[in-house]
Amino acid sequence: MIIPTEVIEIPSASFVSKSSQLIDQEDVNEVDIQEIKELTSASFVAKGSVDKNIYIEIDFENQKIKEIKENNLQDPIEILRFLQKTMIKGRVQDIENIDENMDKDSETNFICIDRQNILMSTFAELKSVENFLITFEVDFMGERAKDYGGPRREWIRECNRMIKERLFDSGLRELFAEEYYFVGLLIGIALFQGGQLPTYLPDSIIIKITENTADICISNIQKGLNKFNLIRFFKEFPQLLELLRPSKVQFTAKMLLKLLKPKFSSEGSTALVKEKEIYSMFVKYVREVASGRRECVSLANILSFVTGASEEPLLGFALQPSVEFIPTIEADEKDQKTHEAFMYIPTAHTCSNCLVLPRGSLLCKLPANNDLFDVYDMAFTNNFFGTI
Numbered sequence: 001m002i003i004p005t006e007v008i009e010i011p012s013a014s015f016v017s018k019s020s021q022l023i024d025q026e027d028v029n030e031v032d033i034q035e036i037k038e039l040t041s042a043s044f045v046a047k048g049s050v051d052k053n054i055y056i057e058i059d060f061e062n063q064k065i066k067e068i069k070e071n072n073l074q075d076p077i078e079i080l081r082f083l084q085k086t087m088i089k090g091r092v093q094d095i096e097n098i099d100e101n102m103d104k105d106s107e108t109n110f111i112c113i114d115r116q117n118i119l120m121s122t123f124a125e126l127k128s129v130e131n132f133l134i135t136f137e138v139d140f141m142g143e144r145a146k147d148y149g150g151p152r153r154e155w156i157r158e159c160n161r162m163i164k165e166r167l168f169d170s171g172l173r174e175l176f177a178e179e180y181y182f183v184g185l186l187i188g189i190a191l192f193q194g195g196q197l198p199t200y201l202p203d204s205i206i207i208k209i210t211e212n213t214a215d216i217c218i219s220n221i222q223k224g225l226n227k228f229n230l231i232r233f234f235k236e237f238p239q240l241l242e243l244l245r246p247s248k249v250q251f252t253a254k255m256l257l258k259l260l261k262p263k264f265s266s267e268g269s270t271a272l273v274k275e276k277e278i279y280s281m282f283v284k285y286v287r288e289v290a291s292g293r294r295e296c297v298s299l300a301n302i303l304s305f306v307t308g309a310s311e312e313p314l315l316g317f318a319l320q321p322s323v324e325f326i327p328t329i330e331a332d333e334k335d336q337k338t339h340e341a342f343m344y345i346p347t348a349h350t351c352s353n354c355l356v357l358p359r360g361s362l363l364c365k366l367p368a369n370n371d372l373f374d375v376y377d378m379a380f381t382n383n384f385f386g387t388i
Helices: 033-041 053-070 076-087 115-126 150-168 179-192 216-228 230-236 238-244 253-259 270-291 299-307 333-339 369-380
Strands: 007-009 015-018 021-024 030-032 109-113 136-140 322-326 347-349 354-358
Touching (some): 053 076, 053 230, 076 179, 136 150, 150 179, 150 299, 179 216, 179 230, 230 238, 253 299, 270 299, 270 322, 270 354, 299 354, 299 369
Parallel strands (some): 109 136
C-alpha cells in the first residue's frame, strides 16, 4: 500500500481481517489511520490483530498537533523546538556542565562509527536502533573524544555531506534504493538532535515528500521519516519543509567571533596582556579567512573544528562555544627557530565547544603573521587537533 494521507507504523500486528481480505504485516508496514479505526470498530476484527500501541501513537501525534495549534506556533523553528523538547528522550543532547556525571542513569543510542567509512558504518549501526527518539551518543572508533554533543554534530555533518555526494548529486539512484530509508532516518536525526540541517534534498523531492509516490527512493525516504512521525507533521505544518531548504543567511566573521566567547584572565594580570595579543591575531586571521585570503580554510572549518558543527544549530548551542588560553611549552634554544610557530598550534575540546589558543610565555615574542597563520591553516583543516 502506498503511504496515504495519514500513516502510522503497526508495531506488532500480524494481520487485519476486513470481510474476506487479509492484510499481511510482512507486506504492509503502514496503513491509513482512518482505515485502522474502521477496521478495529468492526465486530469481525481478528483477535489480537491490531496492537493497542497504534492508538497510543495516534493519540500522541494528535496531542502534539493540538498543542502546537493551541500555542499558536507558526515559526518552523519554534515548532521544531517544541517537538524536540517533548519528543526526544534519554540523556540531554548537549551537556551544559561537563563536570557532572551524565552517564550513570542516562539512556542513549550508543553507536560506534568508523571515520574511514562513516556512511556505511552508520547504516549498519542504525539497523540495531529500536527507538530513534532517544539521544544519540557517537563514538568514533579509536578516538578519545567523549560525546557531550560535539561528536554527534560532527557525525551528522559528515553524513549530510556524504549522502549528498552519493545519493543526490547525480540524481536519485535506484540501484541504491534501500539506502534512502537511512536518508529519511538521518533527516529526522538531524532535525531532532541538533545537527546541521539536512538541506541536500532537491526541491523537486521536497514537494513530493508528503505525497503518494511510486518512486521507490522517495518512498523509502518517507519510511525513514515516519520513524519520527515527520510525514504527518510536515502535512499539518508545511512550513517545516523550509528547514530542508538551504538558508540564504551567509555565515560571517562577525557571527563566528560573537559565537566564540574569549575567556580572559582577570584585569591587571600579566597573562591578560599575552592573551589579548594572541586573540587579536586570531581575529585578524578570521577576517582573512572570511575575505578568502586563506584559500584552504573557511569560517565553517573553524566552527566545526571547535564544535563539530559547520554552522550554528537551528536551536543554538546548549553550551556556549568559547576561547581559552594556555601558555606555550618552551622549546630548547637550538630548536627555537624551527618550532617557534608550531608551539602555537590551536586545539579544541569539541565536547565542551572550546577552542584552546596557546598564548606564549610572558617573555616570548609571537611569530610573524604568515608563520602563525600557516599553523592555524594546518590545524583548522585537520580533524586530529579538533577532537581532543
